[in-house]
Amino acid sequence: MWTSLAYAAALLAAGSHAAPLEQRTTMTSSQLSTFTMFSQYAGAAYCYDNVHKNGKMNCSSEGGSCPLVESAGATVIHAFQAGSSKTLGYVATDSKNKLIVVAIQGTQIWSNPIDIITDADLLQVKSDLCGSANSHDGCLVHKGFYGSMKDAATVVVPTVQAAAKENPSYRVVVTGHSLGGAVSALLGTTLRNLGMTVDMYTFGQPKLGNADISNYIQSQSPSKGNNYRVTHFNDVVPQLPEHTWGNNAWDHYYPEFWINKDQGTVSTSDMKVVDATLFSKAGNEGTNSAFSLVGELFEGGVAAHGLYFGKISGCSSKAPFPPSAASSSGKAS
């Protein structure tokens, strides 16, 4: 969707923050139900069993809530903890909704909340994700997310390819919350680059790289699958890293599906579809979080980052504590 003229204009507008484009409210109740279902698939990746053993998915047994996943009889066909990043996730099939779902676990709220703003993870590395469309910056992505994605891909790519062959009518969806959202979006990009059609549903996803990768992911939709990047009210995590941190140009792909309501049940009129340009201050990006980053993450899931159509990271009863001391629990970066 980016013409080179629009791209140049966006770059010129950078620094003075491009004016927010129209905020549409176009979501139907059926789309809202679909978002709710995938938020539950993303949340289910916080449940210990779903990312440690294959079989029927269950969140309620660990204090979480994924009734739409449980009632669909979704089955994990490959639970994994991949590579040196120990990235946790699962590949599941859902015969009711005809889906192959890949989900990546986000950072456990209490483990390493400031990962995304600390140390080497803030570095950007050149990636090969954008193919030849890396004219601006070499397709720079967040080093930590990229490493996690590559670890996960070793498991996910062959598993999804086999599952898709067995179930040719199923749609492939990648999803995740927080850091898991960023990693799952890069994973979706990788699967698309291998020729698959993949829908991406991310919730509270931090920025994953800068201009080339954002434009590239945007350009893949809808021909290679749809992009649904969901943010909630004044959640601070999608605002990070800030646009200019580390002398880089961190950015998001659009549109953004912004839940413009702090607490309570979300209805279609609370959803704003935000079309924007590079370095936009529209949607969530234009809000001020009620909490500092650390405060937000330690708020225990009642602050904006923890609420995506319900409490998204409710599973915790089986998670080792402290997670950082246990190799079996992980962080997504």
Ligand SMILES: *[C@@H]1O[C@H](CO)[C@@H](O)[C@H](O)[C@H]1NC(C)=O
């Ligand atoms: C999930 O686990 C709980 C507790 O073990 C059990 O009561 C419930 O029936 C399970 N739900 C599904 C859908 O299997």
